[in-house]
Amino acid sequence: MNKYNLNNSYKAVVIGGSAGSFQGIVKILSQLPKNFPLPIIMCLHRLKHVRNGFVEALSLKSVVAVTEPYDKEAIKKGGVYLAPANYHLSVELGNYFALSTEEMINNSRPAIDITLGTAAFVYREKLIGILLSGANRDGGLGMKYIKDKGGMTIVQEPTECMIDTMPRAALAVTQIDHVMKVDQIVDFLKELDRQYK
Amino acid sequence: MVQDIDIADLKKITELIQKKHGYDFRNYAMSSFKRRMLRMLELKSMSIDTLLKKLTDQPGFIEEFLDELTVNVTEMFRDPSFWRIMRDEIIPGILLNHKEFKIWHAGCSSGEEVFSMAIMLKEMGILDQVTTIATDLDTNILDKAKLGTYPIKNMELNEKNYIRYEGKKSLKEYYKEENGKAIFDKDLVKNVSFRKHDLVTGEIFNKFDLILCRNVMIYFNQALQNDVLKKFHESLFKYGYLAIGSKESLIWCDIATKFIVVNNEEKVYKKIKD
Numbered sequence: 009m010n011k012y013n014l015n016n017s018y019k020a021v022v023i024g025g026s027a028g029s030f031q032g033i034v035k036i037l038s039q040l041p042k043n044f045p046l047p048i049i050m051c052l053h054r055l056k057h058v059r060n061g062f063v064e065a066l067s068l069k070s071v072v073a074v075t076e077p078y079d080k081e082a083i084k085k086g087g088v089y090l091a092p093a094n095y096h097l098s099v100e101l102g103n104y105f106a107l108s109t110e111e112m113i114n115n116s117r118p119a120i121d122i123t124l125g126t127a128a129f130v131y132r133e134k135l136i137g138i139l140l141s142g143a144n145r146d147g148g149l150g151m152k153y154i155k156d157k158g159g160m161t162i163v164q165e166p167t168e169c170m171i172d173t174m175p176r177a178a179l180a181v182t183q184i185d186h187v188m189k190v191d192q193i194v195d196f197l198k199e200l201d202r203q204y205k
Numbered sequence: 206m207v208q209d210i211d212i213a214d215l216k217k218i219t220e221l222i223q224k225k226h227g228y229d230f231r232n233y234a235m236s237s238f239k240r241r242m243l244r245m246l247e248l249k250s251m252s253i254d255t256l257l258k259k260l261t262d263q264p265g266f267i268e269e270f271l272d273e274l275t276v277n278v279t280e281m282f283r284d285p286s287f288w289r290i291m292r293d294e295i296i297p298g299i300l301l302n303h304k305e306f307k308i309w310h311a312g313c314s315s316g317e318e319v320f321s322m323a324i325m326l327k328e329m330g331i332l333d334q335v336t337t338i339a340t341d342l343d344t345n346i347l348d349k350a351k352l353g354t355y356p357i358k359n360m361e362l363n364e365k366n367y368i369r370y371e372g373k374k375s376l377k378e379y380y381k382e383e384n385g386k387a388i389f390d391k392d393l394v395k396n397v398s399f400r401k402h403d404l405v406t407g408e409i410f411n412k413f414d415l416i417l418c419r420n421v422m423i424y425f426n427q428a429l430q431n432d433v434l435k436k437f438h439e440s441l442f443k444y445g446y447l448a449i450g451s452k453e454s455l456i457w458c459d460i461a462t463k464f465i466v467v468n469n470e471e472k473v474y475k476k477i478k479d
Contacts, residue, residue, distance in 0.1 A: 078452055079450070079452055079454070080457075106234045107423045109276060
């Protein structure tokens with residue numbers, strides 16, 4: 009069964025989320041297929057001055073341990089990465105991460121637009137972007153960058169979101185390939201996984 | 206408005222600057238360098254051609270360029286746990302062997318870290334025992350650092366960090382408020398020399414017991430980080446300390462074996478080999 013017409017050419021999955029996305033993220037990470045073939049790069053809004061706790065909380069539930077990458081760390085297949093507190097997280101040509109302390113964007117650092125936008129530049133049509141529940145517009149432009157480079161765009165079904173501003177911002181600025189509930193996103197990732205095995 | 210810049214255009218800009226002005230941005234991290242360029246073009250409503258022309262024809266423009274290019278977002282007592290480690294472990298470690306010592310803030314930006322350090326040293330009662338050099342590439346920002354004057358709206362965050370650091374007083378005791386600005390006591394930095402210095406092309410100029418360079422090298426690629434770390438190694442006395450940002454690492458650089466980790470969480474290293 010290939011419901012979403014997927015193939016094995018994708019190089020990475022990026023996920024953005026803010027207020028109300030934690031439960032969804034936990035569900036996705038806890039049902040991730042074993043040995044998932046792609047890196048999952050997450051940029052979630054979080055308290056700027058709380059460095060510890062978040063990644064540990066996610067790791068408890070996740071099939072794969074979640075890590076906050078160091079500056080210039082290589083991106084590995086199957087790695088699950090979370091943008092660290094108070095840094096923007098970029099993907100660089102050459103497939104590694106870069107951190108920065110530039111100005112906040114959309115009142116956010118990390119800003120989802122930066123992570124999604126730089127990933128789109130590097131992975132182009134081989135990228136899947138997923139935007140979940142959130143109370144501000146950050147990530148909308150990032151999804152547009154992904155679409156403009158030929159990548160695949162998915163947003164969480166707005167009616168399922170605790171706060172739907174974020175997915176609606178994406179829907180307003182670009183073409184979204186799939187609007188899905190979290191359970192469907194889980195199925196989608198399982199189908200994606202099968203393409204590589 | 207310019208939406209995107211080609212790598213070819215970025216190359217043109219960095220090569221022109223290198224030839225004409227002697228600054229070398231060729232090994233800056235691409236993603237942030239590109240964002241800085243886009244931001245500058247947008248702020249100044251400028252095309253890439255205009256930028257190239259100004260860099261060629263207007264002698265004073267390079268300073269303006271450097272000021273926009275460099276990231277000058279910082280906080281006092283950023284990462285309070287780092288400052289507690291400085292106060293409770295690192296500085297006492299230095300004092301075991303030297304009554305007087307030297308600190309280098311490399312890439313000091315608007316000086317928040319320099320003033321944080323001065324306040325910490327003053328509360329430890331050793332401010333007069335320390336000689337400090339604070340450097341940055343950007344002369345405009347150095348002028349700001351010397352003034353020690355910050356928007357009052359930043360002080361809420363700074364005060365919060367200071368409280369988390371568990372300082373002895375209130376931050377308010379170190380500055381006076383005037384026209385929406387917090388003006389810090391200049392006595393705090395009377396032993397500080399603020400100097401223009403480029404980490405990329407600059408020479409080694411002194412030896413130190415402690416070098417702080419937090420969240421500066423994240424704007425460089427790995428090759429350049431390696432070069433700069435070599436310079437830091439040379440600029441440290443044996444058993445001197447190097448502090449980098451909490452999400453930076455020495456693990457994969459050439460001189461890693463010449464340092465030991467003193468505190469991994471806060472990324473403080475000690476030079477153990479020449």
